[in-house]
Amino acid sequence: MPDHTLLLQIVRVALDVPVRHLFDYRVPDHDQLSTADIGYRVCVPFGQRQMVGIIVELAAASELPLAQLKPVTVVLRDLPRLPAAWFRLTEFCAAYYHAPLGQVMLSTLPAGLRSPAPAKARVRRGKVSAALAQQSPILTIEQEASLRAVAEGAGGFRAYLLHGVTGSGKTEVYLRLIERTLAAGQQSLLLVPEINLTPQLEARLTARFPDAGLASLHSELGDAARGRNWRAALTGAARIILGTRLAVFVPLPQLGLIVVDEEHDSSFKQQDGIRYSARDLAVFRARDSHILIVLGSATPSLESWANATDNAGGGRYRLLSLQQRAVEAARLPLVRTIDTRVDKPVDGLSRALLVAIEERLARAEQSLVFLNRRGYAPVLACSACGWTSHCHRCAANLVLHLADHCLRCHHCGFEARVPKYCPTCGNQDISAFGRGTQRIEEALTEHFPRARILRVDRDSAGSRRQWEALAARIEGGEADILVGTQMLAKGHDFPKLTLVGVIAPDSALFAADWRAPERLFAQLMQVAGRAGRAERPGEVLLQTQFPDHPLYDAVVRQDYPAFAAAQLRDRQQAGFPPYTYQAMLRAEAPRMADALCFLTAARACSSPNEEHRVTFYDPVPMRLSRRASLERGQLLVESSSRRTLQRFLRHWVSQLAAIKLPSRLRWHLEVDPLEF
Ligand code: ADP
Ligand code: ZN
Ligand code: ZN
Secondary structure, three states, X not given: OOOHHHHOOEEEEEOOOOOOOOEEEEOOOOOOOOHHHOOOEEEEEEOOEEEEEEEEEEEOOOOOOHHHOOEOOEEEOOOOOOOHHHHHHHHHHHHHOOOOHXXXXXXXXXXXXXXXXXXXXOOOOOOOOOOOOOOOOOOOHHHHHHHHHHHHOXXXXXXXXXXXXXXXXXXXXXXXXXXXXXXXXXXXEEEOOOHHHHHHHHHHHHHHOOOOOOEEEOOOOOHHHHHHHHHHHHHOOOOEEEEOHHHHHOOOOOEEEEEEEOOOOHHHEOOOOOOOEHHHHHHHHHHHOOOEEEEEEOOOOHHHHHHHHOOOOOOOOEEEEEOOOOOOOOOOOEEEEEEOOOOOOEOOEOHHHHHHHHHHHHOOOEEEEEOOOOOOEOEEEEOOOOOEOEOOOOOOEOEEEHHHOEEEOOOXXXXXXXXXXXXXXXXXXXXXXXXXXXXXXXXXXXXXXXXXXXXXXXXXXXXXXXXXXXXXXXXXXXXXXXXXXXXXHOOOOOOOEEEEEEOOOHHHHHOOOOOHHHHHHHHHHHHHOOOOOOOOOOEEEEEEOOOOOHHHHHXXXXXXXXXXXXXXXXXXXXXXXXXXXXXXXXXXXOOHHHHHHHHHHHHHOOOOOOOOOOEEOOOEEEEEEEEOOEEEEEEEEEEOOHHHHHHHHHHHHHHHOOOOOOOOOEEEEEEOOOOO
16 A cells, blocks of 8 residues: 555645745655644745745645755644644635635734744643632523523534623623633633723633633734743633634634624724634634634624524524623613703803713712714814815824824824914914814813813823723722723723713714714713713713704613614615625725726626626725825625625636736725725
8 A cells, every 4th residue: 555645745835925825845855744744834935035834735746846846944843733623714714805815824823933933832831820719799680591591502503692781791691601611621712802801801800710821812912922822722721712803713722612792893803904804703613613602792783683683694693681780789871862952062061961070070970071083173274264184195184182282194194293373374373173082171171170080092091001000090089080082981890980971972873884873872882881880870961963863762772672673674675784795895096096997997807697696886986085195996896695795706806816907006805894
């Protein structure tokens, strides 16, 4: 019988280069490889340099003559092989998002494992801590029912949507599921949208499971720590992995549970490079590994809600609900609208809101004034000639940042000094229009000179360290009034906070993007959830010109199911997702004509036919039509069937590659786009 291992002299390697095939190399002379080596990293010569790749296949022959192939420089066996499930996940990601396989595979590895320098083979053991595990509370009836429903489900793949109002104890449900998973000898993967959420959650996880070797994976970790934690996951030393979207790819040999917290959050969608949805990949991964997945949110995405409730969704997910807050005394906050046509705001603040803040100050409680716009004012303008502060590289205004004495573009980062007079007509009377967090902070300081006011936005709390310092001050009672953007809305508990005032939410009601209402509702519910988490009841005041709008009505009643049902009805009628499937082709070039010309050619190169029943829209400039000196256009493709759309895209992408591009034109395809 022939020895097969000797016949396999070709190594197929995935490399981080933007082409859609693998690269063939020869087995190095001094080494013998078998299929048992698939999943090891290798160093190979590529052009003038050495690159790290991954062995994907071994083959007996190549399309190229053997003599033309270069040998692999070295096989890196410093880590366990990447498991088969990891290959299936990255292959699915590359196929579904139409991205080059090698780029997908390599981009999911920590930086240290992608460079040819030999890795240091140091594995952190699960921390053995002398501390006793924190006691778990007695479950509420609803938590109990949810956990029972999950336990009763058959083994194998099961997807649950856990819908629970803020403070209803979703996290406690996750902790119990993790506990069961640990007891079964399996690993748990917990995905969260933002790093700012993790300090409290991290602390809760380590307190409850001190011996589980919790490993965090997020972009603010240094390369070394990230590499260490990633290895601990791969070797099985870490039993719980807490991470942001990229962590969906971490290889886990004994995975038993995936939790996606705040599953509706748009940060699960990667917005550049390979535009994947970590939530959707997590569902694929759970199905592929025959395990349990729980998606949790107070305001689920409408896609997930349809999957859990709608007949069209086919009952893909089972719905679990928590409708009461977990701590008995903690009631849901009382939400009221303030009609700003009657109670006209001065400096952005209505009478009713000022009175409510005054009451909190008197009772030594905290208030939060929420405005989702940082800076001092969105634009500086001249009343004499109509000049406005405009970014010359983007189709956008420069935002006035008085705290830093500059005008700043929020799209490309361009900065300019604040002019003393109008650059066009010389008028000295130029003024700020509209309001951002800095201006509200200023107005509050005037109204409440003795109050301690703290602003929390990306300018004041951009890094995790800054944010943790601010959060600690807030928790320590060092602030009376918080002014903040959505950073403050997410996931953090501030027990003394009993009032939330929402300034100017109205513009999102009439935005061109049909997902804007969904986002506004989620944001309002989330920020409302900040009020009254402990024993003190909370109050939420919404300043609006449209107090009778159905969206606000649903917010006042805190009735997500009613809101979702109405939105899904609208979407079904209009033929929007989740009742249709979309992909967006985007192009950017120095001239808009070039971008649109490419998109037109792209549309023409494939005509819809029986096999490809897709609808093309017209190529159009994007809403932000110019960014960082590049003009941007987009072309939407749609189909009522995901499979048809996918089949079409596969065929289309291969044709797009053949279109001759003007210099400096770049394009990308986004499947299931979220922003328009
Ligand atoms: P969510 O994740 O839904 O916002 P959490 O799990 O963070 O809610 O719970 C909110 C608060 O209620 C936390 O302070 C938590 O410690 C507490 N809590 C959760 N479940 C229980 C329970 N069964 N008994 C008592 N307190 C609980
Ligand atoms: Zn002027
Ligand atoms: Zn700009």
